[in-house]
Amino acid sequence: MQNPTKTRVKLLMNEMTSSQHTSGAMRQQQDVQPEPTSAPVLRAEARNLDFWYGATHILKSVSMAVVDCKVTAIIGPSGCGKSTLLRCFNRMHDLYPGNRYSGEIQLYPEDRNLIEMDPGMVRLRIGMVFQKPNPFSKSIFENVAAGLRVRGVADKRILYERVEQALSGAALWDEVKDRLHDSAYGLSGGQQQRLCIARALAPQPDILLLDEPTSALDPIATAKIEDLLTVLRNTVTVIIVTHNMQQAARISDFTAYMHLGKLVEYGVTEKVFTTPQSPMTNDYITGRFG
Amino acid sequence: MSSIPSSVVDADSECLIGGASEAFLRRRAFWNRVAAWLLFAAAAASVLVTIGIVYVLIRDSIPFFEQVPLSEFLTDTQWTPVFKNAHFGVMTLVSATLTVAGIALAVAIPAGLGLAIFLSEYANPKLREAVKPFLELLEGVPTVVYGFFALLFLTPMLQTVIPGLSGFNLLAPGLVMGIMILPYTASVSEDAMRSVPMGLREAGYALGFSRFRVAAQVVIPAALSGITAAFILGMSRAVGETMVVAIAAGQNPNFGFNPLEGAATITAYIVQMAMGDLPHGSIAYQSVFAAGLVLFLITLLFNLIGFYLRRRFREVY
Ligand SMILES: Nc1ncnc2c1ncn2[C@@H]1O[C@H](COP(=O)(O)OP(=O)(O)OP(=O)(O)O)[C@@H](O)[C@H]1O
Ligand SMILES: [Mg+2]
Numbered sequence: 001m002q003n004p005t006k007t008r009v010k011l012l013m014n015e016m017t018s019s020q021h022t023s024g025a026m027r028q029q030q031d032v033q034p035e036p037t038s039a040p041v042l043r044a045e046a047r048n049l050d051f052w053y054g055a056t057h058i059l060k061s062v063s064m065a066v067v068d069c070k071v072t073a074i075i076g077p078s079g080c081g082k083s084t085l086l087r088c089f090n091r092m093h094d095l096y097p098g099n100r101y102s103g104e105i106q107l108y109p110e111d112r113n114l115i116e117m118d119p120g121m122v123r124l125r126i127g128m129v130f131q132k133p134n135p136f137s138k139s140i141f142e143n144v145a146a147g148l149r150v151r152g153v154a155d156k157r158i159l160y161e162r163v164e165q166a167l168s169g170a171a172l173w174d175e176v177k178d179r180l181h182d183s184a185y186g187l188s189g190g191q192q193q194r195l196c197i198a199r200a201l202a203p204q205p206d207i208l209l210l211d212e213p214t215s216a217l218d219p220i221a222t223a224k225i226e227d228l229l230t231v232l233r234n235t236v237t238v239i240i241v242t243h244n245m246q247q248a249a250r251i252s253d254f255t256a257y258m259h260l261g262k263l264v265e266y267g268v269t270e271k272v273f274t275t276p277q278s279p280m281t282n283d284y285i286t287g288r289f290g
Numbered sequence: 291m292s293s294i295p296s297s298v299v300d301a302d303s304e305c306l307i308g309g310a311s312e313a314f315l316r317r318r319a320f321w322n323r324v325a326a327w328l329l330f331a332a333a334a335a336s337v338l339v340t341i342g343i344v345y346v347l348i349r350d351s352i353p354f355f356e357q358v359p360l361s362e363f364l365t366d367t368q369w370t371p372v373f374k375n376a377h378f379g380v381m382t383l384v385s386a387t388l389t390v391a392g393i394a395l396a397v398a399i400p401a402g403l404g405l406a407i408f409l410s411e412y413a414n415p416k417l418r419e420a421v422k423p424f425l426e427l428l429e430g431v432p433t434v435v436y437g438f439f440a441l442l443f444l445t446p447m448l449q450t451v452i453p454g455l456s457g458f459n460l461l462a463p464g465l466v467m468g469i470m471i472l473p474y475t476a477s478v479s480e481d482a483m484r485s486v487p488m489g490l491r492e493a494g495y496a497l498g499f500s501r502f503r504v505a506a507q508v509v510i511p512a513a514l515s516g517i518t519a520a521f522i523l524g525m526s527r528a529v530g531e532t533m534v535v536a537i538a539a540g541q542n543p544n545f546g547f548n549p550l551e552g553a554a555t556i557t558a559y560i561v562q563m564a565m566g567d568l569p570h571g572s573i574a575y576q577s578v579f580a581a582g583l584v585l586f587l588i589t590l591l592f593n594l595i596g597f598y599l600r601r602r603f604r605e606v607y
Binding site for chain 2 (some may be wrong): 054090092095120121123124127130135136137138146147148151196200210
């Protein structure tokens with residue numbers, strides 16, 4: 001972006017506060033917030049982030065702030081780099097040789113660049129849900145407990161408590177409470193995806209990354225997961241990549257529009273959808289392109 | 291159809307279907323049928339050969355079981371077919387066979403699994419390609435060389451550590467056989483582990499798992515039936531292996547599972563009898579077929595279990 005990062009964040013904050021003043025009726029979560037006028041707190045912030053797959057330059061100077069306890073949606077045409085950007089946040093690219101980052105993603109409150117942290121440490125704090133449900137070849141219970149065990153939780157009672165909590169949080173508890181020790185592969189695709197959300201939620205990550213979590217699901221399963229994200233709103237910081245613009249409009253607080261590896265537009269969701277600044281964004285959301 | 295004039299139908303039969311002439315399509319159908327028959331004949335030949343072997347085994351075992359009751363065959367603990375007072379307790383041979391196979395698996399399972407994890411999860415493609423030829427080399431060593439290695443190198447070496455070890459024993463051939471089946475079990479397990487989708491590993495890493503935790507908690511459970519199948523098929527190879535035991539385990543039929551003593555396995559007995567000149571139709575001659583039948587059934591059982599597990603493992607993810 002041309003704007004210096006600081007200005008960008010300030011602008012974002014202004015938009016955020018003004019939207020809270022003006023659009024209270026549109027947002028039910030207004031009543032949950034203790035102080036509607038409080039300035040948003042940042043959880044993470046990409047600054048001039050570039051990324052290469054080998055020699056292919058994909059992300060070009062992306063700057064984007066992630067606001068605490070809000071849902072940030074990333075939209076844009078296929079191949080523009082949405083997944084690539086999302087996977088920078090938990091250093092997923094480090095699993096494959098030849099990938100390279102430059103720039104920074106600051107993690108708050110400690111204000112450290114996560115690109116320079118140990119990837120394992122980053123992933124202990126930032127959870128992820130993938131496009132295709134990918135439960136482990138284990139029981140439902142062990143799937144959810146896996147993230148707790150790796151963080152040293154061994155006490156059976158605590159494990160049960162947290163697993164139940166996470167499954168309830170993912171709106172799956174009632175469907176699986178009598179078959180916790182059955183294989184996760186016995187679940188339907190939509191249930192498997194909610195299981196994966198529960199698995200990611202159980203360790204209470206600072207940020208939850210979702211890469212098109214509903215694209216492999218039917219409308220009913222999609223609606224369930226969207227409901228779930230609406231409930232999570234205000235308790236978990238979420239970044240979600242989606243192809244579905246109605247979905248972005250329905251469930252997100254902020255929306256980023258990407259094009260050819262650049263962040264073209266970023267702001268409060270209603271503003272991006274009603275009065276986009278960039279003609280490219282306008283074309284995309286009105287369906288003339290992409 | 292009835293409303294269409296016949297001239298149109300005639301024209302139809304000569305027209306092009308998707309740009310291809312009728313004659314071309316007929317020729318294509320003919321060659322498809324020929325190919326299918328040739329392939330069927332190849333498949334049928336292998337099935338017929340198998341059935342033929344089983345038929346001979348069973349046919350030549352029947353006279354044996356007419357003289358030796360099955361209960362004696364399965365419960366007697368002596369095997370002395372050429373003695374005056376002949377005993378036919380096949381468990382004598384089975385016990386030695388299973389002891390050797392058990393020792394082989396005790397070597398091949400940990401080493402094979404470790405090697406498979408290393409190749410599939412740790413080694414980069416370059417290193418993997420560098421290691422594989424060595425495994426193939428290990429697999430290509432003639433079994434007679436393994437046998438002499440067990441008898442003339444490993445046994446004397448083990449005797450310096452274990453004073454009670456006989457010159458012929460089950461321990462040395464068991465250990466050598468473990469090394470012998472290692473390349474097979476390692477490469478089949480590695481295939482099973484590498485066919486676990488990357489997305490499943492990513493799920494583990496995304497939770498903060500270390501590389502080893504991903505291997506142990508994500509990849510192995512997902513590949514478990516494939517890995518189990520690898521070891522069961524490896525076991526069935528160990529059970530059927532002949533040369534190593536014939537050379538290094540001795541030819542004394544001894545009932546028991548003591549690895550420090552020598553004992554004849556089923557295969558060692560068969561090869562010993564086959565090399566001697568047994569009178570056709572004698573009971574000792576027929577006992578070879580009975581022993582062969584038992585060997586066949588044990589191997590078949592392991593292969594069936596392995597086959598079943600392989601099928602299950604395809605359905606996992
Ligand atoms: N492993 C890789 N190596 C090289 N190039 C890659 C790799 N993965 C993705 N790309 C390229 O990077 C670009 C961005 O890919 P990315 O997956 O981030 O797109 P996306 O916006 O998520 O698209 P979609 O909406 O289709 O999921 C694409 O041009 C893609 O071809
Ligand atoms: Mg994508």
